[in-house]
Amino acid sequence: MGELEKLAYDLRKDTVDMIVSGKAGHIGGDMSVMEILVELYFDQMNISPENKDDPNRDLFVLSKGHSVESYYSVLAKKGFFDIKEAIDTFSKFGSKYIGHPNNKIPGIEMNSGSLGHGLPVGVGMALASKMDNRKNRVYVVMGDGELAEGSVWEGAMSASQYKLDNLCAVVDRNRLQISGTTEEVMGQDDLHDRFRSFGWNVIDVEDGNSIEQLKMAFDKAKSVVGKPTVLIANTVKGKGSSVMENNVSWHHHVPTEEEYSQIIKDFQIRKEVF
Amino acid sequence: MANIANKKAICDLLLEKAKTDKDIVVLCSDSRGSASLAPFFEEFPQQSVETGIAEQDLVGISAGLAKCGKKPFAASPASFITTRSYEQCKVDVAYSNTNVTLIGISGGVSYGALGMSHHSAQDIAAMAAIPGMRVYFPSDHFQTTKLMEALLKDEKPSYVRVGRNAVPEIYSEDNCTFEIDKANILSEGKDVAIIACGEMVYEALEAAKALKEEGILATVVDMYCLKPLDEDTIIKVTKDVKAVITIEEHSPYGGLGSMVSQVVGENNPKLVVNMSLPDAPVITGTSSEVFDYYGLNKEGIVKKVKEIIK
Numbered sequence: 001m002g003e004l005e006k007l008a009y010d011l012r013k014d015t016v017d018m019i020v021s022g023k024a025g026h027i028g029g030d031m032s033v034m035e036i037l038v039e040l041y042f043d044q045m046n047i048s049p050e051n052k053d054d055p056n057r058d059l060f061v062l063s064k065g066h067s068v069e070s071y072y073s074v075l076a077k078k079g080f081f082d083i084k085e086a087i088d089t090f091s092k093f094g095s096k097y098i099g100h101p102n103n104k105i106p107g108i109e110m111n112s113g114s115l116g117h118g119l120p121v122g123v124g125m126a127l128a129s130k131m132d133n134r135k136n137r138v139y140v141v142m143g144d145g146e147l148a149e150g151s152v153w154e155g156a157m158s159a160s161q162y163k164l165d166n167l168c169a170v171v172d173r174n175r176l177q178i179s180g181t182t183e184e185v186m187g188q189d190d191l192h193d194r195f196r197s198f199g200w201n202v203i204d205v206e207d208g209n210s211i212e213q214l215k216m217a218f219d220k221a222k223s224v225v226g227k228p229t230v231l232i233a234n235t236v237k238g239k240g241s242s243v244m245e246n247n248v249s250w251h252h253h254v255p256t257e258e259e260y261s262q263i264i265k266d267f268q269i270r271k272e273v274f
Numbered sequence: 275m276a277n278i279a280n281k282k283a284i285c286d287l288l289l290e291k292a293k294t295d296k297d298i299v300v301l302c303s304d305s306r307g308s309a310s311l312a313p314f315f316e317e318f319p320q321q322s323v324e325t326g327i328a329e330q331d332l333v334g335i336s337a338g339l340a341k342c343g344k345k346p347f348a349a350s351p352a353s354f355i356t357t358r359s360y361e362q363c364k365v366d367v368a369y370s371n372t373n374v375t376l377i378g379i380s381g382g383v384s385y386g387a388l389g390m391s392h393h394s395a396q397d398i399a400a401m402a403a404i405p406g407m408r409v410y411f412p413s414d415h416f417q418t419t420k421l422m423e424a425l426l427k428d429e430k431p432s433y434v435r436v437g438r439n440a441v442p443e444i445y446s447e448d449n450c451t452f453e454i455d456k457a458n459i460l461s462e463g464k465d466v467a468i469i470a471c472g473e474m475v476y477e478a479l480e481a482a483k484a485l486k487e488e489g490i491l492a493t494v495v496d497m498y499c500l501k502p503l504d505e506d507t508i509i510k511v512t513k514d515v516k517a518v519i520t521i522e523e524h525s526p527y528g529g530l531g532s533m534v535s536q537v538v539g540e541n542n543p544k545l546v547v548n549m550s551l552p553d554a555p556v557i558t559g560t561s562s563e564v565f566d567y568y569g570l571n572k573e574g575i576v577k578k579v580k581e582i583i584k
Contacts (some may be wrong), residue, residue: 055343103370109341111370114361120331121366124338124346127323131299131344151362154331161326 002274004211007077008038009271012240014073014083016263019254022091024099028250029143030070032174032209032235037074039214040139049079052107058136059125061110063118064143064172065100066252071108072097080107116149118142119169123159126167126228137222141170145177148186153198159228160199168221169200169230173208174237176248191232201229208233241266277443280436281310281349281379283415287422288347292318295426299323299339301348303332308438309349309379333359333376337366340373345426351385352378352394352435356401363433368406373429375422376401377436381411382472382523383551383561384438390555394435399528401433402501408432408455409501411522413475416445417498420452428454435472437523439561442476444496457504459511463491466579467515469508471497471530474521474570481575490583497530508537512544517582521549521575523565547582549574 012034019025041047045058062071069090076083089095096104100113110121122140129136146152159167171191179185188194192202201224203217214233221229238244241263243255255263292298292314301323306312315322323339325332329350336346348355355378356363367374378397385392401409410432412418418436425432444460445451451458460475461482470478475496482492493511497504512518518538522530531548538546549570557567565571569578 059342110337111365114365116330117334117362117366120334120362121338121341123331124335124340125342126338127335128339128342128344131320132342151330151334154325154328155334157328158325158331158335162323 004038004042005274006271007042008034008211009240009267011038011070011073011077012267013264014076014087015069016255016260018069018072018087018090020260021087023254024091024252025069025254026066026252028176028237028244028252029064029067029172029174031239031244032237033064033067033141033172034070034239035209035211035214036141036170036172036233037070039211039218041074041078043215044218045139046136047078049106055132056134056136059109059138061112061118061122061140062101063112063115063140064146065112068099068101071101075105075107078107081105115143115146116151119152119155119159122167122169123155123162123164126159126164127162129166130162130164136166138167139170140167141172144171144173144175144182144188145185147171147188147191156195156198156200163226164228165225167228168218169228171230171232172235173232174235176237176246176251178251180248195230199227201227203229203231205231205233208235209239240270277440278415279310279438279440280412280415280418281438283418284377284422284436285310285314287419288314289317291426292321295345296321297343297345299344299346301325301332301336301346303327303329303350303354305350305379308351309377311349329354329359330362333362333374334366336374337362337370337372341370345373347375347377349377349379351392352381352397353392356394356397356433360400363401363407364404367431368404371406372431374431375425376433378433379436380438381435382437383556383564386560386564387558393556395523395525395551396528397433397435398500398522398524398530403528406431407501410434410498411472411500412436412498413472413496414441414444416443416447416450417452417496420450421498424452424454437473437561441473444475444479455499455502455504457499457507458496459507460494460496461492463493465491465515465583466517466519467493467495467511468519468521468575469495469497469530469534470521471500472523474523477571478521478575480572481579484572484576485579490579492579500530500533503533503537505537508534509541512538512542517545517547519547519549519575519578521570523570524550526550526553545582547578549578
């Protein structure tokens with residue numbers, strides 16, 4: 001009990017180390033999405049370095065590609081590559097570990113970075129599985145600020161048109177984006193209704209940083225027939241340390257030495273709760 | 275044989291190949307009629323995807339299908355599939371290296387009087403500037419068929435532009451030399467090299483015939499492969515001629531003329547005249563009226579050649 005919760009904090013440390021080493025990274029969103037990635041990769045999805053080319057593997061698209069640092073940490077832990085290499089070279093000259101996902105890195109299916117691309121791509125993947133009668137599932141993780149992109153809603157329309165119950169989207173609803181709160185920038189407090197009106201099954205995850213709640217939601221989504229599911233995961237931007245939490249200036253910020261030691265201390269304290 | 279639109283040749287080939295290749299998927303954005311792909315949707319509904327009028331979705335879905343082993347052919351008006359969904363072409367198709375064939379139908383000024391919103395005079399420039407994207411403008415239906423057969427055999431992204439109308443035949447059943455990414459030299463002459471793509475190839479050939487009667491010998495090249503550009507052929511055919519003409523249904527910027535000029539300038543410096551659409555909304559009319567107005571036809575080429583070859 002509590003293993004994945006603890007793991008999320010270990011991977012937070014890897015992520016922050018990567019950001020400090022590379023002197024770059026979208027740290028706030030990395031922290032908010034961590035439990036979503038951990039629950040998917042270490043509990044829900046059938047994916048590993050051994051089956052990465054198996055057509056029956058589960059598929060994942062990180063549409064909010066700027067959270068690539070936490071994604072690298074998770075993939076390295078899954079054994080796709082060495083975390084040390086990622087930390088040492090991230091964002092540096094000539095590195096293959098660039099600031100957004102690209103599929104030359106083992107474990108990454110699709111390149112992303114420009115927002116609003118993941119859902120249509122996920123629809124294509126889910127359609128391919130339906131065409132070939134495969135039982136695998138497709139997961140797309142989006143940011144909440146990203147939902148202002150029109151292409152998200154094009155994808156949402158086609159997912160319900162084609163009754164893609166093998167597609168599960170997740171919104172990392174951390175309520176902050178570069179310019180301020182999502183509600184100030186482009187409000188979406190009726191998000192659940194929006195997705196419902198597009199024909200989606202909507203599951204609210206009250207605490208989107210709770211492994212237990214995410215697990216329940218993902219499990220429930222699997223039993224839904226005839227429509228796609230979206231998890232609206234209410235997360236905390238900068239989750240894990242009071243230095244960063246709910247602070248818009250940590251959208252992309254490299255911790256100072258002082259901030260770093262406080263953050264790592266906070267991670268340790270939070271981890272011990274589990 | 276009656277003239278056949280290149281888009282029909284695409285549908286015919288896909289209909290034939292899909293009988294045995296269940297991974298072929300055709301996608302349209304409410305464009306199956308204009309793409310002449312309605313027969314495919316009827317014959318293979320399980321291998322057809324309609325996205326509605328949503329070109330970004332069209333291209334993103336295609337990339338997702340390709341990632342899972344499908345061979346998607348996404349057909350939508352050239353103006354929309356290249357610029358409305360430009361970023362999906364760049365990130366989801368080219369950058370992610372997915373096996374998607376983007377088919378721009380009713381390319382160039384095919385839509386004539388519908389205006390600039392419906393014209394695609396910048397698709398060579400736009401698509402060729404994307405690393406990893408190949409760009410093809412086949413000239414007739416025989417070549418279109420050969421091109422599609424070749425594209426079905428590889429797994430790389432590509433963009434193919436075809437026009438709306440039936441075009442005159444350049445090749446024939448028995449005589450359609452085709453090697454992927456290798457331009458075709460249709461006639462050889464020592465005075466001038468006319469390098470054309472798409473619907474302009476026929477005009478170039480007709481011009482060469484007329485020029486011959488006046489004692490001017492023209493080399494004519496069908497440069498259907500704009501990217502990767504067949505530089506070897508350009509260097510070869512421009513080496514000994516007095517001047518070079520390029521002609522294309524495209525903006526003067528970043529198209530065939532620009533590309534050929536770069537290669538000639540570096541390798542065989544000499545006069546290169548680019549014939550193209552203007553850098554402006556084109557005059558209202560059918561595509562042939564538009565071509566005639568801007569001299570993008572046999573007569574225009576003949577006139578231009580005589581001006582520059584003294």
